[in-house]
Amino acid sequence: MSDSYRPEDFPQFAVTVDIVLLSVADSLRVLVVERGVEPFRGRLALPGGFVQIDESVDAAARRELREETGLDINGMSGTHLEQLGTFGAVNRDPRMRVVSVAYLGLTSQELEPRHGTDAADAQWITVAAAKRSRLAFDHREILYAAVERARAKLEYTTLAATLAGPDFTLGELHRIYEVVWGTKLDLGNFRRKVLATHGFVEPTGVRRVSPSGGAPASVYRRGSGTELIPPIRRAS
Amino acid sequence: MSDSYRPEDFPQFAVTVDIVLLSVADSLRVLVVERGVEPFRGRLALPGGFVQIDESVDAAARRELREETGLDINGMSGTHLEQLGTFGAVNRDPRMRVVSVAYLGLTSQELEPRHGTDAADAQWITVAAAKRSRLAFDHREILYAAVERARAKLEYTTLAATLAGPDFTLGELHRIYEVVWGTKLDLGNFRRKVLATHGFVEPTGVRRVSPSGGAPASVYRRGSGTELIPPIRRAS
DNA sequence: GTAATAGTGTCTGTGAGACACTATAAA
DNA sequence: TTTATAGTGTCTCACAGACACTATTAC
Numbered sequence: 001m002s003d004s005y006r007p008e009d010f011p012q013f014a015v016t017v018d019i020v021l022l023s024v025a026d027s028l029r030v031l032v033v034e035r036g037v038e039p040f041r042g043r044l045a046l047p048g049g050f051v052q053i054d055e056s057v058d059a060a061a062r063r064e065l066r067e068e069t070g071l072d073i074n075g076m077s078g079t080h081l082e083q084l085g086t087f088g089a090v091n092r093d094p095r096m097r098v099v100s101v102a103y104l105g106l107t108s109q110e111l112e113p114r115h116g117t118d119a120a121d122a123q124w125i126t127v128a129a130a131k132r133s134r135l136a137f138d139h140r141e142i143l144y145a146a147v148e149r150a151r152a153k154l155e156y157t158t159l160a161a162t163l164a165g166p167d168f169t170l171g172e173l174h175r176i177y178e179v180v181w182g183t184k185l186d187l188g189n190f191r192r193k194v195l196a197t198h199g200f201v202e203p204t205g206v207r208r209v210s211p212s213g214g215a216p217a218s219v220y221r222r223g224s225g226t227e228l229i230p231p232i233r234r235a236s
Numbered sequence: 237m238s239d240s241y242r243p244e245d246f247p248q249f250a251v252t253v254d255i256v257l258l259s260v261a262d263s264l265r266v267l268v269v270e271r272g273v274e275p276f277r278g279r280l281a282l283p284g285g286f287v288q289i290d291e292s293v294d295a296a297a298r299r300e301l302r303e304e305t306g307l308d309i310n311g312m313s314g315t316h317l318e319q320l321g322t323f324g325a326v327n328r329d330p331r332m333r334v335v336s337v338a339y340l341g342l343t344s345q346e347l348e349p350r351h352g353t354d355a356a357d358a359q360w361i362t363v364a365a366a367k368r369s370r371l372a373f374d375h376r377e378i379l380y381a382a383v384e385r386a387r388a389k390l391e392y393t394t395l396a397a398t399l400a401g402p403d404f405t406l407g408e409l410h411r412i413y414e415v416v417w418g419t420k421l422d423l424g425n426f427r428r429k430v431l432a433t434h435g436f437v438e439p440t441g442v443r444r445v446s447p448s449g450g451a452p453a454s455v456y457r458r459g460s461g462t463e464l465i466p467p468i469r470r471a472s
Numbered sequence: 473g474t475a476a477t478a479g480t481g482t483c484t485g486t487g488a489g490a491c492a493c494t495a496t497a498a499a
Numbered sequence: 500t501t502t503a504t505a506g507t508g509t510c511t512c513a514c515a516g517a518c519a520c521t522a523t524t525a526c
Contacts (some may be wrong), residue, residue, distance in 0.1 A: 010264075011250070011251070011286065011288055011289035013251045014247070014248070025363045053248075055326065057324025086321075088294065088337065090290060090291065101322050172440060186507090209496095210497085210505090212504075213496085213504065216496070217506090218506090233488085306486085406478085424516095430515095432514095446476080446525095447523060448477075449526075450525080451524050469515085473526105475525085475526085476502105478521100478524095480501105480519100481513105482519085483519105485515090486513105486514090488512090488513085488516100490511085490516090492509085492511090493507080494502085494505100496503100499501085
């Protein structure tokens, strides 16, 4: 930390936030926007924007998320948002020196991007497609880090319940794990594990019939716990 | 991401790096510097400094670490350095808007801060003392995050071997865990666990006698592995 | 001898994984 | 009926944890 007060003594940066918002539908999806101007015009990019001088970096992330999707983290929605990491390569933005703080968001996909807002051009695409796409800036690298973080977090936190929505069956929760991890999980063992973990899910008393047939399933909602002890391990 | 090229369209920030460098001696220690000027003159602070306009944020962290301690991450020392998180509260620096990218460093304490360098006023103090101290800026918060990260990483990575130095006995490695976690661990079970984990340690063939008596112990060095599968769990 | 550390043996309980099985819905 | 899902039972193997024990050094 320098001790100077003179602005000319330290380099000046722009600081942005970029948000990797993930959800699970048939497959793992990510919210992207199409850039309308240079640089990277026409390319897909992660939603984000400049941090304002009078707001914290975290607040900027929440604001951008709200502007792009209408999801309001402060308003106790079922959405999770956490800092992922900071990307500070010298030439990551061709215009000027920009340091970007990336965030990982998880949502149950209830809310589609709202037209008529900043998010008019936002869309959900599969993560597989996004990885194939030539994303703007270093957003491909950020996406990879976010997906890996999400996969790891399902192991030792109850965040899958956030991806599953306000209420869900254990079959639906099970699919979240299979889709995010891209692996098969024994449903019977998974059920026992989840039900044995205090604070993961709690029963609502309601039963629901699957649209694809089968017996009616008990509906659960998120429990109060956040950690999974012991964790659910990915297949080795 | 804004599309403007005009500097006046986006707020200007200073970006710093702050480094939480930990080592294990009798207890867990952290490298701190005493501030010589305002603000927070006389207070202890984490080593760090401004990111230059032509260096990446990661490079700035490596440079600061080298300047403060002589440890050169590029030069294949036994030191670990990873990004911890970014602290971007509006008023975290009373002089101006500063966003700080914090790093967690782990070292085996071979190298003491060098006098006659930037680090002339640097010193190792126990983490317990640092937590009691009124650190400058939001460095207390950063320290807490770093210690928790280090504790968690010992569970599922082989980083303890980095804290233990170039070569070590299993008894020494065992103490690293007990000191960082602040718990007791059964030595017999720990030994079996470590030796059964492929890539954690490898024998050097050398034996060493402890200065505090006891039978001579086999000396090991770090293995090539980085992950601990399955992890060593902290006591619940 | 005692103290301290290194290293091994062994038992037990828990729990993950594999897999079989029954039950209940839709088509 | 078949198909798809929900939910339970059970067996086995691995392993973490507890703890006893021997071995080897310094003092």
